[in-house]
Structure formats: C-alpha cells, structure tokens
Amino acid sequence: MKKAIWMIPLTILALGLSSCGGDEAVKPAVDDQSGAQTTPADTGSSAGADLLSERRVYFEYDSSAIDGEYAAIVEAHAKHLSSNTSLNVTLEGHADERGTREYNLALGERRAKAVARMMKALGVSGSRINVVSYGEEKPLALEHNESAWRQNRRVEIIY
C-alpha cells in the first residue's frame, strides 16, 4: 500500500507530461494505470493474474463506455468470479468533481452498471453483483486538475 501511494505522484507527473494539449476527454494511458494500483508489479504472475490485480476501470468525461484495455480487465474479473461462485462483487461508480453532485451521482451509477452489464453478459449472476455510486464524493486524487479528474472517473471492482 505504501508503495502505491508513492507511485501516485509519479503517475500524475507521467500523465501530465503525456497529455500536453489534451482535452478533458483524454483517457488514461495504459502504462500509467499500473501506478495507481495497489499490487506491486514484480510478482512475476501470469498475464491473467496481472489483469486481476487491476481493480479500477477508468472512463472518459461524462461517459460510461468501457474501452478496450478496461474491457479486458472486466473480462478477467468476470471469468474469475464465474469460477469462484462464493464471491460477491461490489462495483463502486465514481465521477470527477466537475459539474453537479447529483448528476455525478447518477453518472457514477451508470458507469458501475455498465461494468455490471458486461459481467452479467460474461456469466456472472446479477444476484452476486452489488452496484453503488458515490458520484464525486470519494475522489482518489484531491487536486483540481486534469490528471486528478482522470483518476477519479472510475469504477472500483471490490471483492
């Protein structure tokens, strides 16, 4: 956990450098995501396990579309949940701080439901999925800038 906290500023720096001139809809680059994760990268695990260590799905501004690299993460979790039927999953939807709190609460739910829909399509029973939205109330990054907003538009996969 300590390591992950250390890495967040590096991630912000990396994102800041990589997104010069970018607009609000720029999505996080794949390489930069690992910094925000809680599992060290040097466990030497397989590709599938690496995907399972990714517990966050990121979104573009005012969007609930799950882009390619995140679809792979959701898919890996869905597969894992399908073969571990004792596990229940909570999908926590979040938004960045821009715009109104109530609209963002709705947007967070829409994002979490998009992930839930995908998991269901991949065979996870809806009764095992709990969807909750926190809107913009629980940001990961507290700064008021593009890289913070990018980290905050997310769904957390918790089980």
Add this chain to the structure above:
Amino acid sequence: MRKTLSIIFVCLISWPALSQAILTIEITQGEATGLPIAVVEFGWNSKGKVPHQVPQNIGQIIESDLRRSGKFNPVAQKDFVSQPHTNSDVVFKDWRIARAEALLIGNVTEVSGKRYQVEFRLYDVFKQTQLAGFRYTVSADMLRLVAHQISDLVYEKLTGEPGAFTAQIAYVTKETRRQQGRNRVVYKLQVADSDGYGPRTVVTSKEPLLSPSWSVDARQVAYVSFERKRPIVYIQNLASGKRQKLSGFKGINSAPAFSPDGKNIALTLSKDGNPEIYVMNLATRRLQRLTRNRAIDTEPAWSPDGQRLVFTSDRAGKPQIYMMDSDGGNVERMTFEGGYNARASFSPDGKRLTLVTRENGKYHIGVLYLNDRSLHMVTDTQLDESPSFSPNGAIIIYATEVRGRGVLASVSSDGRTRQLYRFETGDVREPAWSPINQQLRYQ
C-alpha cells in the same frame, strides 16, 4: 412614532454549541451603483464589561448585509464627519458632505442581566426625515438576529422589496483530520445565519452528506447521507433533531425537494433501473413516478406555485434543463446553449432559474430568464455549483473552489456584487437558502 417591542421568544430552540466559525467575508467584486447609505456603528451603553461572545458590532453586521445585496453602496467610515447615536446628534449637512442618501444610527443599552435594548433610526438625508425607527429588547444571543432584522427593514424601506437577511443557509462541510497516522474525514450538515455566522451542526457523519433541502416552514431539512454506504434520503426536524428515513430503495435515493405546499417531496430514485424523478406524498409515503426514459433524470426543483418542476436530463445526449407539469406531463426543454446545464432552481417570483452552466470547460452560475429564455452568466470562476436564490430573489448563494478549497460565495442576482464566505477549516459545499426568514415574535 416609535414602537416598543418586547421579544418573548424566537421559534428556534437553542442548538448545541457553535462548532465552526467564519473568519471573514471578502468582497471579490463590487460596483458602486447601489444606494449610498451611511451606517454609523451603534453606540453601546453597558454597566460593566461586555462578554466577548456578545456582538458589539451591530452597525457592521447591518452594513455588511446591505453591501452583500448589491443594492447598497455603504459610505466609507473615513468620510464620516460625526458619529451620532441619538436623534438629537444628527446633523444632516454632515451626511450630505459624506454623499450619503440614507443614514442609519442606533444604540444598544444593557437593561438587566443579559438583556439588551437595541434602538435604531433610519433617515432620508435629503428630505431630512426619519423613515423608520424601532426599539427591541432581547437577550444577548438574539442580538445578531436583531441586526439582520434591522437590515431587512432598511432594505424594505429603501428598495420597496422585502429583505432576506434573517433567512438561514444550510450547507455541508468536509474536514480531514490526521489522527493516529490516518486521515479521518468528517462531514457535517450545518445551518447558519445568512452571513454565515452562528453555525449549528444538524448531522455529523464519517460518510458523505449532500443535497440539503429545506421544508417550506424551514423547520425540517431533507438530505442525502451515505452513512450506510449508499445514498439514502433522511428528513430531520431542526429543533428536536429527530429524523426519519424517507427513502432507502435499492440504488440511488437522492435530490430531495419539498413541494411549496409542504405536502410532497420530489426525489430521484433509480430503483426501477435508472435515475427517474418521483414525487412522494409525505403523509402517505405513496410514490408517483414522473419521468420514464433510459437517460439520467435528476435534480428536480419546484416552481413557486407548485404547478411545475424543472430537472436535469441527458435524454438528448448531454445534461440540459427540462420543465414538466407536476404530474410529469408537458415536458419541455429549457436550455440549448452550451453542452452542460444542470441543477436549476426557480427564483421566488418564478420568473428566473439559476443553474450551473459550462462555458469553455469552466462551470459557472447562470441565470435563465424564462420570458425570453436568455441565459446570463453571473460568475466567471471555474468550479461553481449548487446555486440557490435567497427568499427575496436578490442574492444567489453557491459553492466554488478557491486555492484548492471548497468555499461558499454569493452573488447579487444581477451579477454585480460578489462575496466569499471564508471558513476556518475544511471544504464547504452544497449551500441552500431557507425559503423563509427567521421570525422574531412580539408581544
């Protein structure tokens, strides 16, 4: 003609100790277009030492109220030639020199124990006549409310419209404390005077609180709490502190808004799949669903006559403001400018909406005039949200961000005068004006 009034009690029961105090109110934008009024600091006659919690700056409280409205341009103290406290001290020529058109004087006298007598007189400097004059006898804890009441009277005498300085504001604070190596976050729903003083905590929670909404009689507040790790709407009596769960369905329970007749409350619920607007009868708890589509529908707000509601919907792709009848019929889109318009609410006269609108990636407060549908920005800062009109429609309070912190700000509804409310600590957000003024009761 002076009236002697004796206050027996005020409908607010005293609440737990004050928790958070505002340091300063800073004027960030002002135009010298208002009526020039000279407010002389009230004279003070006390027998002994005045306890520090007793406000001895009645004049300053009134002056600051009047300035905040944007309709007054108080004359600077340095231009005062004299400091009158009683009628016989007033020399009108002194005030013509100071370019004041109106003059307010007064004094406070300790009568017995903790009771004070407050007297004031308001004059028309050019006509050299007294416009109003009252005397109040109150306990020390009512002195601020008396000051706001005098502001209301001055405002009404000189503008012809009722004042709203005795109204209250509700808002949410978020404080992060470092405790035993961990960050501990505390959310509080608070209610304070219209100038931010005298905050009282209504609810404290470790989880987020949002969307406080006043009942029409200002005796209850509905709000959203995450204390059970999901959004649930509660309704709480301010005097007794008693509360009840209003809506805890599966999914989102949020955006409460009391109807003007006090019988119903509009809510956003996602229990049937996605966020839709419902109206709940407060007596029977029966729900009526008003919207029905796959988009986000949220942030309902009633028109003052209770016949219509405005709400935010992204049914056309992006969040925009819509209006519908209170039974869900006759839906009409209200905003077309810009890619983001949300959280609209009516002015008390029903002629305008205030809302959050995005321009060049920045979120400002706007005022939409319903007669010609024209949208006017009244702020130019970046993350402005949660606007609401004062009960007289003159001031809009909203939340914004200054140097990384959430703060409250107010702007006169014409956009001319802006002020920041500065709190000692933490983030402050989600302000909401009470729909009516606090009442002083007389015998």
